[in-house]
Amino acid sequence: MKRSIIKSTGRYLPERHVTNEQLTEIMDTSNEWIVQRTGIEARYWVEEGSSDGTSDLAHYAARKALGKAGWEPADLDLIVLATMTPDVNVPGSGALLQNLLGAKGVPALDIRQQCTGFLHGFEVCDAYIRSEKAEKILFVGAELQSRYLKVTTANRDTAVIFADGAGAICIEGKETDEEVGFITSILHADGGHADVLKFGLPAQKAGNPISVEILENEDHFPYMDGKTVFKTAVTRLPRVANELFKKANLSVDDIDLFILHQANLRINESFRDRMKIPEDKMYNNIQRYGNTTAATIPICLDELYEANRLKSGDTIMLLGLGAGITWGGVIYKVD
Ligand code: UT7
DSSP states (O other): OEEEEEEEEEEEOOSEEEEHHHHHTTSSOOHHHHHHHHOOOEEEEOOTTOOOOHHHHHHHHHHHHHHHHTOOGGGOSEEEEEOSSOSSSSSOHHHHHHHHHTOTTOOEEEEOOGGGHHHHHHHHHHHHHHTTSOSEEEEEEEEOOGGGOOOSGGGHHHHTTBOOEEEEEEEEEEEOSSOOEEEEEEEEEOGGGGGGEEOOOSOGGGSSSSOHHHHHHTTTSOEEOHHHHHHHHHHHHHHHHHHHHHHHTOOGGGOSEEEEOOSOHHHHHHHHHHHTOOGGGEEOOHHHHOBOGGGHHHHHHHHHHHTTOOOTTOEEEEEEEETTTEEEEEEEEOO
């Protein structure tokens, strides 16, 4: 049977390092508030005036992962890009990434599931591998969110959280009878809560895709009801983790490392408390990067592989919740 194996990983963070202190010079906030309420100490944003788009960030991370795998772009059977900040509305950034790579003729998909984009994309890649429709897949989570942020006191809840970055993985199909690689996943959506976190405008649904009124009301910036998202995350993440345990016939003790979406350190600590997970079995890097949405989990994976913290036989659980709302998790066993 074909199993999906992570062959290599890569990450890219833009050069502009933005500390909490720097944000206090632009709006009414403080390092203490941001650290206490979110865990974030700094983040990376693209340089002002940079011509890079999301596909460029994805490209930089992808080159690193491909280099480590020893793959050429032409070797790929499929490119998948998860992002909530595509370069343009149409076409998808996956096709733009394919062009930057020079991967002529290779099909390219976009995944638009925001904070759970990596989980959804990973499941899609696994389906391609298991069905033998693809043997070598490049899968990237990338976001360029800083250009969508309004860095003002009125918007300080979103401005301090969201950040730019990209994480890439090369996934290979391996013929084996062993239970390794992508083990199982559970994904959920509840579009009834679509309004709690959205980049609502400009939109075709608004009748007039863009108008002076939209611009004057500043409705084109992201809106987040942070409290509701927070409460939803702290209840649904443990619930879906338990669903996964049941499905895979595993328990907390069988998991070597929990890697959660990096939206707020307090969400992840609440999960750890509720699930009674030892501190050294959770990995967080939101302190250094902020919330890079679809890029958070692959950036974590790249750091962990680089630090040699993921060893053959380790079982990891990936979990996330975000806009949609969507939530879910994946269990993966390191080959
Ligand atoms: O990845 C996508 C999914 N997103 C999430 O998972 C986000 C989940 N939610 C959160 O992370 C938190 O709700 C936030 C960090 C966004 C906000 O934290 P909070 O503890 O829920 O604060 P709050 O919105 O209830 O605001 C409390 C106070 C308010 O002031 P008043 O009305 O009490 O005077 C806010 O205006 O904190 C104020 N505040 C800030 N103060 C300083 C909000 N943002 C800031 C800020 N700096 N950046």
